[in-house]
Amino acid sequence: GAGVSQSPRYKVAKRGQDVALRCDPISGHVSLFWYQQALGQGPEFLTYFQNEAQLDKSGLPSDRFFAERPEGSVSTLKIQRTQQEDSAVYLCASSLGGNNEQFFGPGTRLTVL
């Protein structure tokens, strides 16, 4: 595709529900990143994939957060038993790897009621 796409763009969940956020990276990009951006804050790193391997998940805030990229392309960020503090914009980015530029998607705005 022309850029990184994310779906859905907006998600409203009741507290306790599970949600799944999808990221379609730029074709051929080996690196994929997830970030969480709270209101008025900068993006905070969640996790990083190189192809299908999750090399760093140190930023995931709890074991309710899980990410996968089974075929090294599309990635899904899953949040189980959502809580109000999970409300944020979730950004996905992809790159060719190494020090190459990260290209960001438009984000998914999650609101937990």
Next chain:
Amino acid sequence: AQSVTQPDIHITVSEGASLELRCNYSYGATPYLFWYVQSPGQGLQLLLKYFSGDTLVQGIKGFEAEFKRSQSSFNLRKPSVHWSDAAEYFCAVGASTGNQFYFGTGTSLTVIP
């Protein structure tokens, strides 16, 4: 610990005036430095980056930034601001391996006619 500080939460400038957005970083190794811009509802767009070499780097949309190692700074400048520059600006520092970014909290720019 790695961190990025953007001391100015919000800046207002007149159209045509010059602009400088401040960024200070703390990083244990040679930093890879970036400036991103985020317009409402849009993803982050890379303005410019510094890896090595000339400490004054040119970016898109007429922006430039200067890396000053002695001051641990990477300030963003533009000689003449346009109304379309109104947005949120984020400074980021990255690892040489390219697998993690640390963002500042952002500076919101308002441009008045």
